[in-house]
Amino acid sequence: MPACAHCDTHVSEQFARVFADEGGEVHACPTCSANSGIAEVSRERAQEV
Known part of the structure; x- marks a missing residue:
């Protein structure tokens, strides 16, 4: 399941x-x-990483 790398909240496949x-x-x-x-x-x- 995809998640936000910043806050670790689940996001949908479509959002990802x-x-x-x-x-x-x-x-x-x-x-x-x-x-x-x-x-x-x-x-x-993404540029900060």
């Missing part, structure tokens, strides 16, 4: 398909990021 990075890791989810900024936060967090 849309917002995961090339390695399949989800860096932001609706629990730890504003819905309108998930894509931007995901990119920022």
Whole structure:
């Protein structure tokens, strides 16, 4: 089951398909990021790693 790498909250397979990075890791989810900024936060967090 996919989970957010930042807060470890479960995310759906569909959410992971849309917002995961090339390695399949989800860096932001609706629990730890504003819905309108998930894509931007995901990119920022992925660059920090």
